Amino acid sequence: xxxxxxxxxxxxxxxxxxxxxxxxxxxxxxxxxxxxxxxxxxxxxxxxxxxxxxxxxxxxxxxxxxxxxx
Numbered sequence: 140x141x142x143x144x145x146x147x148x149x150x151x152x153x154x155x156x157x158x159x160x161x162x163x164x165x166x167x168x169x170x171x172x173x174x175x176x177x178x179x180x181x182x183x184x185x186x187x188x189x190x191x192x193x194x195x196x197x198x199x200x201x202x203x204x205x206x207x208x209x
Contacts, residue, residue, distance in 0.1 A: 140192055141172035145201035148178055148192060162190070 142148065142164045150160040165186065166177035175189040192198075 140174060140196070140198065142167070142174075142176055142198050143172055143201065147199040147201075148176070148190070149197050149199060150192075151195045151197070162187070 152159040162178035
């Protein structure tokens with residue numbers, strides 16, 4: 140898994156009826172984009188200093204979700 144600053148990390152919920160979590164990558168610790176990441180979680184307004192994504196996480200790269208300028 141490779142991420143960049145600004146990418147979204149979407150953690151899918153494994154429990155039925157429960158929402159997943161979305162976080163924004165604020166910083167990388169490795170220049171190649173590998174984990175861990177500094178992540179700000181949008182649902183809780185808090186940060187995780189060293190987040191290691193598991194198999195239930197997918198990346199939405201910044202250019203995929205950011206609205207494009209005309």
